[in-house]
Amino acid sequence: xxxVKKRRTPIVLFDLDGTLINTKRLYMVAYRAAxxxxxxxxxxIDEIMALRxxxxxxxxxDVVGPDRVGACLADFHEAYAKLHPEHxxxxxxxxxxxxxxxxxxxxxxxxxxxxxxxxxxxxxxxxPLGEFDTLVFADDVAEPKPDPEGLKIALEALSADPEExxxxxxxxxDIKAALAAGVRPAGALWAKGPDSQERFARELENLGVPTFTxxxxxxxxxxxxxxxx
Numbered sequence: 479x480x481x482v483k484k485r486r487t488p489i490v491l492f493d494l495d496g497t498l499i500n501t502k503r504l505y506m507v508a509y510r511a512a513x514x515x516x517x518x519x520x521x522x523i524d525e526i527m528a529l530r531x532x533x534x535x536x537x538x539x540d541v542v543g544p545d546r547v548g549a550c551l552a553d554f555h556e557a558y559a560k561l562h563p564e565h566x567x568x569x570x571x572x573x574x575x576x577x578x579x580x581x582x583x584x585x586x587x588x589x590x591x592x593x594x595x596x597x598x599x600x601x602x603x604x605x606p607l608g609e610f611d612t613l614v615f616a617d618d619v620a621e622p623k624p625d626p627e628g629l630k631i632a633l634e635a636l637s638a639d640p641e642e643x644x645x646x647x648x649x650x651x652d653i654k655a656a657l658a659a660g661v662r663p664a665g666a667l668w669a670k671g672p673d674s675q676e677r678f679a680r681e682l683e684n685l686g687v688p689t690f691t692x693x694x695x696x697x698x699x700x701x702x703x704x705x706x707x
Contacts, residue, residue, distance in 0.1 A: 488703045489638045490580055491629065493647035494591035494598070497666045498607065500567025505531065507561050509538075512554035516542040532651055533592035533622035551594070559600045569605050570668055572693035577608055579697045583704055586636050588612035590628040590645070590655075612636055623647075624654035629661060642707070646696060650678070653687055664696060665689035 495501045509531065510521050521541070531537040538554060539547040580587060587610050591598070595615040612635040614628040621627055633640055640660035647653060648666045656663035665682045667675045667689050679689045690696040 487585060487642065487707065488700055489586045489588070489636055489643040490700060491588045491590050491632055491643060491645045491661070493645070493649070493652045493666075494589050494593055496648040496669045497570075497646055497652075498573050498589075499569050499601065499605065500669065501601070502669075503567060504558065504561060504565040507565050508554055508557040511557040511561070512550055513538065513541050515553070516546055516550055530651075532649060533616050534594045534597060535616045536592075536622050555594070555596045555600070558597055562600055562604060566601070566604060569607065570693070572668070573607075576693035576697045580700060581608065583701065585700070585704070586611045586638070588614070588632045588636060590614045590623075590632050592616050592622050622651075623649075624651040624658065626655045626659035629655055629659035633659065633661070642703075644700060646690075648678075650681055653682060653685060657685070657687075663687045664699070666693075666696070667691050668693065 492498055495505070506523055506526060509526055513521060529537055529540055534554065535547065535551060538550045542550045577587070589610055589612075591614070593615060595617050598613070598615060612632045614631050616622060618631060619625070619627045629645060632638070633643060641662070643661040644664055645652065645656040645659070645661045646664045646666050647656070648669055653663045653665060663682075663685075665678060665687055667679060668691060670678060682689050688699070690699070
């Protein structure tokens with residue numbers, strides 16, 4: 479059996495929503511529009527957040543049930559596309575520069591997200607992020623984060639050495655998935671308000687995980703690793 483040699487150059491994997499792009503408001507309005515016909519009432523934002531909606535498919539299944547999730551997902555995609563121009567918050571400041579910096583170093587880049595492939599296609603039409611070497615969506619895994627399945631799929635696709643792979647995310651689920659996959663976790667703080675930023679930073683400090691206040695700070699850490707290898 480042929481053994482695939484693992485890359486020793488740093489590899490960077492990203493969460494998407496809340497890390498590279500601002501879709502919080504878009505998701506709130508699209509979720510509410512999609513599930514309304516199935517449950518007969520508007521979900522409140524508090525109700526949505528209580529269900530920790532970090533994976534579209536899992537969230538919709540939890541709300542409308544497994545028998546109706548396929549139809550509801552199609553309705554969600556329709557709402558997501560229709561509402562996108564008004565409610566999409568754009569790419570976070572500094573993200574384009576971060577990606578450009580890492581691509582200049584010819585580092586392999588990937589995305590591992592709880593977003594569905596169709597939602598990615600809608601968003602990327604409005605706000606291109608450039609080419610990635612691997613993309614892993616909610617459609618590709620049996621279990622969402624904090625399960626490490628998505629990260630393991632990305633590692634395999636890139637023949638990546640987990641010890642030289644970063645995963646940048648904005649939730650504890652992202653960090654737990656990274657730890658379970660054996661990669662280097664990193665916390666993105668720039669999308670959070672002061673209170674949630676402080677709380678997230680404290681949680682990650684307890685886990686021994688570094689946090690970054692700007693995309694440029696994270697880029698500097700990766701480039702330092704490039705120099706050290």
